[in-house]
Amino acid sequence: MSDPLRRIDALVDEDTLPTPQVRQHLRRAAGLTQTEVANAIGVKRLAIARWEAGLAQPHRGNRRAYAHFLRRLAAKYPDAATEEAPDEG
Incomplete structure (x- = not known):
């Protein structure tokens, strides 16, 4: 399976999250x-920053809410779910 399809599949599972780069790219696309x-x-901004950097993972309740949020964004911005976030310089 290609990488874009794997990332999309991850968005479909109830509490599976895409890569940190895709999380950030979806948020920015919106x-x-x-x-x-x-x-x-219902979390602090630092939590989102850490989740997007891959430094931490959300706990179960927050994970389900975050996964739901990302699935909604992926449906609205399908190209963002298949592209890596650009490097910031």
Whole structure:
């Protein structure tokens, strides 16, 4: 299975998360800040930053909410689910 299809499959599973880079790319495609996402899920902005950096994983309840959020974004921005986030310099 190709990498884009694997990342999309990860978005479909209830609490499976895509790669940190895809998480960030989906959020940016929607024009959302980490603070906006954190407020929607009910966590601190630092949690979103750590999840997007791959430094931490959300706990079960937050993981399900975050996975749901990412699935919704992937449905709205399918190209963002298959592309890696650009490097920031």
